[in-house]
Amino acid sequence: MGKKILLEHDHVPGIQGYEVYRNCGGYASVEKAIKTMSAEAMVEEVKKSGLRGRGGAGFPTGMKWSFLAKPEGVPRYLVCNADESEPGTFKDRYLMSRIPHILVEGMITSSFALGVNTAFIYIRGEYFYIVRILENAIKEAYANGWLGKNILGSGYDLDLYVQVGAGAYICGEETALLESLEGKRGNPRIKPPFPAIAGLYGCPTVVNNVETIASVPYIINNGGDDYAKIGIGRSAGTKLISASGHINKPGVYEIEMGITVEDFIYSEEYCGGIKNGKKLKAVVAGGSSVPVLPADKIINLPSGEKRLMTYESLSEGGFAGGTMLGSGGFIVMDETTSIVENLFTFARFYHHESCGQCSPCREGTSWMEKILHKIMDGHGTLADIDLLWEIQSKIEGNTICPLGDAAAWPVASAIRHFRHEFEAYVTNPNAVNKVRHYENMNA
Amino acid sequence: MAKVTIDGRTIEVPDGTTILQAARMIGPEVAPPTMCYYSKLKTSGGYCRTCLVEVTKGSEKDPRPMPKLVASCRTTVMDGMEVGNNTSPKVTEARKGVVEFLLLNHPLDCPICDQAGECHLQDLSYEHGSSKTRTDFERRTYDKIDIGEKIQLHMTRCVLCYRCVKVANQITDGRVHGVMNRGDHSEISTYVEQAIDNDFSGNMIDVCPVGALTDKTFRFKSRVWFTKPVTAHRNCEKCSGKVNLWYKGEEVLRVTGRKDQWGEVEEFICNTCRFDKKQTSDWTIEGPTVVNRHSVISANHYEVLAKPNEFKLNEVKPLPLKEGEKS
Numbered sequence: 080m081g082k083k084i085l086l087e088h089d090h091v092p093g094i095q096g097y098e099v100y101r102n103c104g105g106y107a108s109v110e111k112a113i114k115t116m117s118a119e120a121m122v123e124e125v126k127k128s129g130l131r132g133r134g135g136a137g138f139p140t141g142m143k144w145s146f147l148a149k150p151e152g153v154p155r156y157l158v159c160n161a162d163e164s165e166p167g168t169f170k171d172r173y174l175m176s177r178i179p180h181i182l183v184e185g186m187i188t189s190s191f192a193l194g195v196n197t198a199f200i201y202i203r204g205e206y207f208y209i210v211r212i213l214e215n216a217i218k219e220a221y222a223n224g225w226l227g228k229n230i231l232g233s234g235y236d237l238d239l240y241v242q243v244g245a246g247a248y249i250c251g252e253e254t255a256l257l258e259s260l261e262g263k264r265g266n267p268r269i270k271p272p273f274p275a276i277a278g279l280y281g282c283p284t285v286v287n288n289v290e291t292i293a294s295v296p297y298i299i300n301n302g303g304d305d306y307a308k309i310g311i312g313r314s315a316g317t318k319l320i321s322a323s324g325h326i327n328k329p330g331v332y333e334i335e336m337g338i339t340v341e342d343f344i345y346s347e348e349y350c351g352g353i354k355n356g357k358k359l360k361a362v363v364a365g366g367s368s369v370p371v372l373p374a375d376k377i378i379n380l381p382s383g384e385k386r387l388m389t390y391e392s393l394s395e396g397g398f399a400g401g402t403m404l405g406s407g408g409f410i411v412m413d414e415t416t417s418i419v420e421n422l423f424t425f426a427r428f429y430h431h432e433s434c435g436q437c438s439p440c441r442e443g444t445s446w447m448e449k450i451l452h453k454i455m456d457g458h459g460t461l462a463d464i465d466l467l468w469e470i471q472s473k474i475e476g477n478t479i480c481p482l483g484d485a486a487a488w489p490v491a492s493a494i495r496h497f498r499h500e501f502e503a504y505v506t507n508p509n510a511v512n513k514v515r516h517y518e519n520m521n522a
Numbered sequence: 523m524a525k526v527t528i529d530g531r532t533i534e535v536p537d538g539t540t541i542l543q544a545a546r547m548i549g550p551e552v553a554p555p556t557m558c559y560y561s562k563l564k565t566s567g568g569y570c571r572t573c574l575v576e577v578t579k580g581s582e583k584d585p586r587p588m589p590k591l592v593a594s595c596r597t598t599v600m601d602g603m604e605v606g607n608n609t610s611p612k613v614t615e616a617r618k619g620v621v622e623f624l625l626l627n628h629p630l631d632c633p634i635c636d637q638a639g640e641c642h643l644q645d646l647s648y649e650h651g652s653s654k655t656r657t658d659f660e661r662r663t664y665d666k667i668d669i670g671e672k673i674q675l676h677m678t679r680c681v682l683c684y685r686c687v688k689v690a691n692q693i694t695d696g697r698v699h700g701v702m703n704r705g706d707h708s709e710i711s712t713y714v715e716q717a718i719d720n721d722f723s724g725n726m727i728d729v730c731p732v733g734a735l736t737d738k739t740f741r742f743k744s745r746v747w748f749t750k751p752v753t754a755h756r757n758c759e760k761c762s763g764k765v766n767l768w769y770k771g772e773e774v775l776r777v778t779g780r781k782d783q784w785g786e787v788e789e790f791i792c793n794t795c796r797f798d799k800k801q802t803s804d805w806t807i808e809g810p811t812v813v814n815r816h817s818v819i820s821a822n823h824y825e826v827l828a829k830p831n832e833f834k835l836n837e838v839k840p841l842p843l844k845e846g847e848k849s
């Protein structure tokens with residue numbers, strides 16, 4: 080069994096409530112931080128821990144924290160990104176609904192480290208039932224003196240609010256999130272300035288994912304060095320993986336980074352192998368935005384060694400031969416899956432979620448969806464495949480926010496690794512099992 | 523001060539200058555095209571991506587190239603920066619892509635569009651686009667709507683540059699105009715199609731790079747290249763009163779702000795000057811206006827008729843060096 084940090088007490092009955100959480104050692108990090116540590120020392124510990132952002136980009140958290148501007152007389156904010164809308168990702172939902180206090184504790188500890196007196200949890204609208212769970216946990220934290228004025232008699236004040244989004248994927252992009260939090264249309268901002276300099280209401284702001292913040296209490300309790308020992312190299316710590324698709328045991332797993340992909344898919348501890356004895360065809364390893372890889376490429380590295388569940392190993396082989404850990408949305412597809420159809424579903428999603436500010440993403444995502452629809456309908460041509468390739472290459476890197484890239488990469492990788500399937504669709508449409516998904520979905 | 527080199531030409535500019543502004547200071551040969559940036563509107567730019575450039579050297583201190591193309595209208599120069607615009611094959615490719623995206627759903631109804639002849643999208647596609655389309659899908663269409671008595675919005679032609687939104691936010695009062703919906707369903711609209719009724723709303727027409735916002739008092743009166751622009755002014759208590767009058771024969775067909783070489787108005791004008799003062803006797807005429815842009819309209823009026831790209835390559839002499847500029 081690998082080490083569990085976030086889900087250590089997941090099995091304890093009543094862990095959702097304050098008493099049980101506290102009895103399991105909860106809120107110790109707040110006590111330790113406020114009573115014995117300086118803010119700088121805490122940031123130092125987080126730096127040492129090697130913790131990287133769990134929202135998708137994997138940016139070192141300690142470094143992000145140290146970039147936070149601290150001008151006199153200007154408030155600073157901490158915002159937790161609980162918008163979790165990346166297809167294939169549902170780990171934050173699991174964590175918040177089962178152990179809400181770990182996020183509340185993490186928010187308090189992190190706020191103290193950043194010198195923040197007002198913090199927000201921005202949560203997607205579809206998670207309305209979790210809003211109640213979180214608000215209840217926050218109420219309990221206030222009642223027990225962990226939030227509010229003069230926490231633990233230290234003179235430190237902190238208020239924590241939950242803000243509900245209206246269910247737009249783009250509001251997970253940190254600057255769109257801030258716009259939305261300010262009550263505006265959720266359009267990504269043009270950077271620079273970055274939130275660390277001018278974020279919420281123009282003030283210095285740190286935006287972190289739920290899982291990132293929930294990892295902070297452990298680091299404060301046990302020290303950055305201890306955390307850095309878990310995992311491998313620059314992939315320190317544990318990671319929540321949302322496993323879905325054609326596997327025997329879909330669900331959320333906390334893994335120690337460094338286990339092999341093969342182990343993760345086939346071992347009984349995790350996914351338990353492919354369903355119905357079928358063969359593995361492809362994996363999208365980090366949420367819908369990352370490149371899809373065929374079975375042999377996801378299990379083995381180009382060198383022949385086993386690929387590991389780490390930031391580095393998953394991206395080995397670059398864009399042509401590798402993928403990314405992303406948000407840890409691990410989607411497994413067996414031999415019966417049509418890559419074209421799967422890609423169409425993704426393309427449809429990005430078209431629907433593009434905010435429409437910049438022309439390559441606004442027009443390109445819709446164009447790609449239409450072409451894929453045409454191919455699925457049996458009206459595609461070989462030229463359409465090349466055109467798809469062209470379109471994604473003209474979107475990638477040319478947009479305001481990474482949603483454009485996220486829409487381009489799945490298309491690029493699907494064509495790169497599974498071109499023969501697209502060709503089959505266009506050269507012999509009657510032979511492929513035509514699925515009228517689109518019509519069903521729009522019925 | 524920062525020294526920046528664009529397409530091999532070096533200029534020294536104040537810190538905080540954007541790459542685009544620096545390029546404009548050097549001259550039109552190196553200035554990237556713009557569809558959404560507007561120097562008179564705060565926070566404009568960044569949306570259309572036509573002004574993307576390649577930064578091949580970040581600065582003297584950190585010479586690494588930037589990993590992606592950047593929007594020159596929103597990126598400030600660093601001392602020692604080197605930028606590729608027309609000389610960068612990556613930029614040419616990306617720009618071609620952007621033009622294709624902008625035209626993907628554009629109706630290309632230039633023959634019946636009032637903007638034809640002074641349309642930035644026409645110029646852009648002429649210089650950077652391809653002569654063929656690769657889409658065979660139905661184009662996006664919308665119903666025309668009136669925003670106020672004098673302005674018509676035809677979303678079908680819109681490229682979502684957000685300029686009119688900035689005009690509405692920054693120079694008119696009351697925030698009733700904005701973007702609704704998302705992605706390629708985005709739509710410029712007013713609050714429940716409310717009439718925009720205030721003194722400066724007409725400037726939306728001037729800032730619109732395409733024919734999406736048009737002057738209802740001018741619609742279908744004449745092709746712009748048959749009208750003669752003159753520079754004129756009047757004493758106006760609301761605005762500077764500095765305008766262009768567009769004559770056909772003796773008749774003033776329309777009044778607009780004065781546009782500079784980049785197609786941007788020099789000063790915003792009020793609706794009274796724009797819509798209600800259409801008599802020669804309302805104005806003091808200063809003289810004929812030279813439209814200093816590489817567009818059909820300028821070519822037809824004041825020079826030989828030439829395609830903008832030939833015009834640019836063969837006939838425009840390099841501008842004299844400006845102060846501080848080294849060649």
Ligand SMILES: Cc1cc2nc3c(=O)[nH]c(=O)nc-3n(C[C@H](O)[C@H](O)[C@H](O)COP(=O)(O)O)c2cc1C
Pocket residue numbers: 131132133134135136137138140160161162163164165248249250251252253254286287288289291292480481482485
């Ligand atoms: C289109 C888009 C959607 C995103 N959605 C989320 C999300 O739902 N949750 C999240 O934590 N980060 C999301 N991100 C990443 C955030 O912009 C940001 O990098 C992250 O919240 C930073 O936190 P971290 O450093 O803890 O990972 C998204 C990014 C993009 C471009």
Ligand code: SF4
Pocket residue numbers: 249267432433434435436437438440441478479480481482483484
């Ligand atoms: S890339 Fe897409 S989602 Fe991001 S700002 Fe541009 S249009 Fe909006």
Ligand code: FES
Pocket residue numbers: 555556557558559567568569570571572573574593594595596
């Ligand atoms: S002009 Fe710079 S992005 Fe539109």
